[in-house]
Amino acid sequence: MKKVVLSVVAAFAVSTASVFAADMPAKAPKVAPAAAPSPWDIAFGAAIMNDYIFRGVTQSGHKPSVAAYFEPRYNINSNFQLYAGISGESIKFANNAAAEIDFYGGVRPTFGPLAFDFGFWYYYYPGGNCYGAGPLQTPAPSGDCGPAIFPQGNVAKSVASFYEVYGKVAYTWTDWVFGANFYYSPNFLNTGADGEYLSGTIKFTAPEKMALGPFGWYVSGEFGHQWLGTSDAFYGCNSPTPVVGAKGTCLVNNPNGIPYADYNTWNIGFGLTWKVFTLDLRYSDTDLSKGNCNAFTSDPTATGVSNVTAINGGAGSSWCGATFIAKLSADLTLGSLK
Secondary structure, three states: OHHHHHHHHHHHHHHHHHHHHHHOOOOOOOOOOOOOOOOEEEEEEEEEEOOOEEOOEEOOOOOOEEEEEEEEEEEEEOOEEEEEEEEEEEOOOOOOOOEEEEEEEEEEEEEOOEEEEEEEEEEEOOOOOOEOOHHHOOOOOOOOOEOOOOOOOOOEOOOOOEEEEEEEEEEEEOOEEEEEEEEEEOOHHHOOOOEEEEEEEEEEEOOHHHOEOOEEEEEEEEEEEEEEOEOOHHHOEOOOOOOOOOOHHHHOOEOOOOEOOOEEEEEEEEEEEEOOEEEEEEEEEEOOOHHHHHHHHOOOOOEEEEEEEOOEEEEEOOOOOOEEEEEEEEEEEHHHHO
């Protein structure tokens, strides 16, 4: 009997010892330190829209346009980012260029709620043709410039490419963002005229508690002013008397070019967001008259003879007027995919 009891006690002791041993803290295995997050990131996306509007003026002839971009980024630290990118849009210019390819880069420093952006942007428009107006131009068109084909006498250079430098600032306060932007080009759209653009923006992004079902939403707007200088002689003419329906300075004898009209532009819109997708619905307009719009854009579809201004002979363009834009876009970063 004693042997049986001793055996049971011994078994219990072995069992209990093994349980206690299992509960004892084991020596932690050596784990390699977590790799520091990469300072590199890439943003990319695409969009489709019923009209491509740039500062109140259509770039696609009020026709649909598609766009895409690719933007590598390098974060020196959490408050200072370097970036460079390439983007492209389908367009319809007066010189028949059908694509815009943009090359850009800059720096984005942040200081608390203040975010800055300073950079350089080059707008490249390949495939353009030159359309001249013969003896009305001073000097006469070069050998590679075809004859005028636009009934209202508008002319267009084969090259519209140009560059801008810019500075932006945005201040975030709760769900609101207030911004200001300034752009400068010494040769806007290769017309020979310098250009400066200044605008203010405001955006309200609804907090999660105000979501519309699965959708986030926002409202935003912008008001801007575009200053424009005088074009080069390509757009001037040496007609001593008004030429009804003709382009720009053919209204007067001004062989040195067109002193383009400055203008205001504004837009306001509402957007829905879902995951990486955004549907933006926006109204855009300018205060450019149809005549001054024609002088600035060389719109080949301009019509009429009554839109006479100090810089326009009579034809009028709708390329700068009120328009509604619906844009569906997708925007991602490599960081957001991890």
